[in-house]
Amino acid sequence: xxxxxxxxxxxxxxxxxxxxxxxxxxxxxxxxxxxxxxxxxxxxxxxxxxxxxxxxxxxxxxxxxxxxxxxxxxxxxxxxxxxxxxxxxxxxxxxxxxxxxxxxxxxxxxxxxxxxxxxxxxxxxxxxxxxxxxxxxxxxxxxxxxxxxxxxxxxxxxxxxxxxxxxxxxxxxxxxxxxxxxxxxxxxxxxxxxxxxxxxxxxxxxxxxxxxxxxxxxxxxxxxxxxxxxxxxxxxxxxxxxxxxxxxxxxxxxxxxxxxxx
Amino acid sequence: xxxxxxxxxxxxxxxxxxxxxxxxxxxxxxxxxxxxxxxxxxxxxxxxxxxxxxxxxxxxxxxxxxxxxxxxxxxxxxxxxxxxxxxxxxxxxxxxxxxxxxxxxxxxxxxxxxxxxxxxxxxxxxxxxxxxxxxxxxxxxxxxxxxxxxxxxxxxxxxxxxxxxxxxxxxxxxxxxxxxxxxxxxxxxxxxxxxxxxxxxxxxxxxxxxxxxxxxxxxxxxxxxxxxxxxxxxxxxxxxxxxxxxxxxxxxxxxxxxxxxxxxxxxxxxxxxx
Numbered sequence: 001x002x003x004x005x006x007x008x009x010x011x012x013x014x015x016x017x018x019x020x021x022x023x024x025x026x027x028x029x030x031x032x033x034x035x036x037x038x039x040x041x042x043x044x045x046x047x048x049x050x051x052x053x054x055x056x057x058x059x060x061x062x063x064x065x066x067x068x069x070x071x072x073x074x075x076x077x078x079x080x081x082x083x084x085x086x087x088x089x090x091x092x093x094x095x096x097x098x099x100x101x102x103x104x105x106x107x108x109x110x111x112x113x114x115x116x117x118x119x120x121x122x123x124x125x126x127x128x129x130x131x132x133x134x135x136x137x138x139x140x141x142x143x144x145x146x147x148x149x150x151x152x153x154x155x156x157x158x159x160x161x162x163x164x165x166x167x168x169x170x171x172x173x174x175x176x177x178x179x180x181x182x183x184x185x186x187x188x189x190x191x192x193x194x195x196x197x198x199x200x201x202x203x204x205x206x207x208x209x210x211x212x213x214x215x216x217x218x219x220x221x222x223x224x225x226x227x228x229x230x231x232x233x234x235x236x237x238x239x240x241x242x243x244x245x246x247x248x249x250x251x252x253x254x255x256x257x258x259x260x261x262x
Numbered sequence: 263x264x265x266x267x268x269x270x271x272x273x274x275x276x277x278x279x280x281x282x283x284x285x286x287x288x289x290x291x292x293x294x295x296x297x298x299x300x301x302x303x304x305x306x307x308x309x310x311x312x313x314x315x316x317x318x319x320x321x322x323x324x325x326x327x328x329x330x331x332x333x334x335x336x337x338x339x340x341x342x343x344x345x346x347x348x349x350x351x352x353x354x355x356x357x358x359x360x361x362x363x364x365x366x367x368x369x370x371x372x373x374x375x376x377x378x379x380x381x382x383x384x385x386x387x388x389x390x391x392x393x394x395x396x397x398x399x400x401x402x403x404x405x406x407x408x409x410x411x412x413x414x415x416x417x418x419x420x421x422x423x424x425x426x427x428x429x430x431x432x433x434x435x436x437x438x439x440x441x442x443x444x445x446x447x448x449x450x451x452x453x454x455x456x457x458x459x460x461x462x463x464x465x466x467x468x469x470x471x472x473x474x475x476x477x478x479x480x481x482x483x484x485x486x487x488x489x490x491x492x493x494x495x496x497x498x499x500x501x502x503x504x505x506x507x508x509x510x511x512x513x514x515x516x517x518x519x520x521x522x523x524x525x526x527x528x529x530x531x532x533x534x535x536x
Contacts, residue, residue, distance in 0.1 A: 158349070164313045165350040167333045168342035169410065170366030187362070190352035194396065198348075 009124055015229055016058035021123045021131040023230045027237045031115040034244045040253040041104040047111045051118060060121045067117040071110060079106040096257045125150045130224055139218060147203070155196060162191050263289055263324055264310050264340070264418065264449075270318035271305055279305040281473040282319070287451065289417070292444040294452045294460045294481065297470035298495040303453045304345075306470070307420050310451065311340040338367055341416030345423040347407035351395040356387055359395050360410045367414055381413040385439075401432045418449040425456045437463055461485055461499040461518040469494050482516045 016024075035047055055064045082102040090098055129146035133139060163173070166187045173184045247253070264287040271280040279302045287293055295303045308314040309321045312328040321328045323336055344350060353359040360381050364374045382388045385405045390398060395406050404424070411419065421440070425433050433456075441463055444450045454460060460467060460481050467484040469477040471494045477484050484490060486502050498506065498518075505517040513530075517523045 161344070161346075162349045164308065165342075165344040167313060168311055168337050168344070169350065169363040170334045170337050170414075171362075172332070172334050172366070187350075187352045191349055194352075195348055 009121060010060070010063070011124060012059060014058050014122070016054060016118075016122045017124075018227075018229065019122075019233060020224055020226050020230045021127045022135065022224070023226065023234050023237075024119055024123060025131070027233060028115045028119045030237045030241050032112060034240065035108050035111045037244060037248050038253070039101070039104055039108065041100050041107070041256050042253055043247075044104050044107040044111060048107055048114065051111075051114050054118060058118065058122045060118070063121050064114075064117065067113065067121075068110070071113040075106050075110055078109050079103070082106070096260075097255060100255055100257050120149070126222075127224070130220060130222060133218075133220070134224055140213075151196075151199075155192070158195060159188065159192055162188050165191075263287065263322075264451075265322040266306070266309060266316075266319065267322070268319040269306075269309060269316040269321060271302075271309070271314060272317045279473055280309075280316075283470075283473070283475055284319075285468060285475060285478070287418075287449060289449055290444070290447055292441070292450045292452075292463070292465040293468060294454055294463075294465045295468045295470060296454060296457075296460065296494070296496060297476075300472075301470040301494070302473040303470055304422055307342070307422065307451060307453055310336075310418070310420055311342050312336040313342075334366065337416070338414065339416055340418045340420060341411040341414070342420045343408050343411050343422065343424065345426060347395075347400075347403040350407055350410070351403060354394055355392050356390045356395055356398075356406050356409075357382070357392065359406055360413045363410055363414050369414070377413045377415075381409040384412065385409040400427050401429070404428065412443075416448075418451065419443060420451045420453070422453045423455070424452060425454060425459050433459065455496075457485060457496060457499045461502070462520075464519065469496075482518050485518050486516045 031047065035044065038044060055061055079102050082105045083098065086098045086101055087094060125146050128149060129142050132142040132145060167173075171184065171187055173181070175181070176184065264285075266283050266285045269280050269283045270278070272278045283302070283306055285306075295306065297303050305314065309316060309328065310323065312321075312323075312331065312333045315321075315329050323340060326336075328336060351359055353362060357378055360378045361374050364377055369377065379388075382391060385408060387402070387405060387409055390402065390406075395403055398406065404427075408421075408424075424436055424440070428436065437459060440450055440452065444465075450465075452460075452465070464481045467477070467479065467481045468475055469484055469490065476494060477487070477490050485496075485498055486506065488498065488506060491498055497503075501520055501523050502518050505513050505523065506515055509515045513526065517526060
């Protein structure tokens with residue numbers, strides 16, 4: 001469950017935590033867009049390392065490393081698939097650019113996970129809900145969203161307990177061939193799903209007994225305000241987007257392989 | 263035999279749950295592990311079948327270091343019944359549920375059938391053989407969970423909070439069942455908050471507080487030690503509370519059982535009548 005813990009929010013106060021979640025979200029979306037726009041190794045490597053100062057300022061190094069480790073498995077699959085397919089398409093020749101290409105596409109995935117992970121690590125579920133509400137999204141949707149986010153760690157913990165309970169009955173998750181291994185997860189998924197459904201029914205009852213939705217117009221104790229830091233971030237984001245679009249349209253980026261061979 | 267040698271355990275999130283626990287549980291013993299929430303009880307017993315491995319120190323199960331073997335191998339000898347049966351039930355029928363563990367341990371089909379029949383009968387579940395475990399009541403699901411572990415006849419049985427959510431009758435039945443398991447030679451380890459439950463069976467009590475063992479001894483000694491119990495936020499059984507308050511009248515202070523109390527009181531009353 002290490003991948004989930006990479007998304008678990010811890011309440012501390014740093015410049016990154018105090019940013020407006022709406023602006024942070026725009027930043028994440030732009031990172032996303034840029035990562036999708038380029039498949040050149042050099043750009044993606046810059047994007048990857050550009051996150052590190054943010055991680056350090058936000059003091060979430062440990063969680064960040066954990067989420068990177070969690071992404072490692074999928075990243076490996078992406079790497080191997082790309083390597084194999086570009087090997088086949090490249091006429092069964094192992095050229096350095098094949099390797100570079102595979103690494104670049106893996107990095108793209110890692111960058112996506114990285115920026116999303118940082119967003120969730122530094123944004124409290126409450127702020128996220130507020131941001132949605134103040135973007136005039138109907139409260140029902142905001143509530144459903146924040147509840148989903150809030151229950152991720154609860155579910156992760158429950159999955160761990162269920163895994164322990166089944167291991168104690170002799171279940172070996174790592175045993176058998178690929179299909180058998182997938183089937184090994186049935187004893188974990190069924191109790192997890194059943195309990196999630198049961199929990200959601202209980203939650204619905206609890207909400208109704210607290211008169212959920214009785215008043216149409218809701219007021220909030222806290223309100224989000226765009227501050228100086230937010231203006232800086234949004235400016236940086238826009239500049240980054242413009243540069244990225246410009247570079248994409250008018251410049252060509254050398255590959256690492258061609259740089260080395262010169 | 264289960265032995266923990268100066269065991270420390272820290273969860274990945276940084277919480278230090280065990281701080282130097284040394285404990286020896288011999289074959290055939292009946293041990294209740296008590297203590298407040300967060301004292302480290304469940305963390306400790308999860309070391310007995312290797313679900314958790316100590317951060318420092320070592321755990322030996324029948325002289326095998328839990329670090330050097332798998333949970334599946336250890337579980338064959340140390341059966342673990344979790345607190346919430348809903349965390350393990352997933353099959354279409356009670357019968358299948360009980361057979362699950364047996365299949366994992368590689369029992370032969372003919373033997374599986376025999377063991378399933380035996381376990382169904384043992385916990386009075388034969389009439390639910392084909393029923394889905396999800397349709398049963400809370401107490402029945404708990405019994406299915408228990409049956410699914412006892413089916414492979416582990417030498418040691420660990421029960422985490424077996425009495426939670428059970429009515430008095432079920433609890434009494436369960437208690438007698440556990441005592442019976444123990445008299446048949448099984449090592450039984452119970453993690454519990456339930457003082458009355460412990461008082462009625464008088465096992466060896468291991469009292470934990472903040473990741474350490476603070477006391478270890480017979481229930482009648484520990485459950486009547488007020489200073490100790492306050493430290494571990496446990497209230498003595500009601501009958502002991504009365505006797506503790508009457509100790510200045512010459513009553514013994516180590517009474518935890520109602521029947522024992524009745525005998526003492528009767529003796530006193532008869533002596534007076536003479």
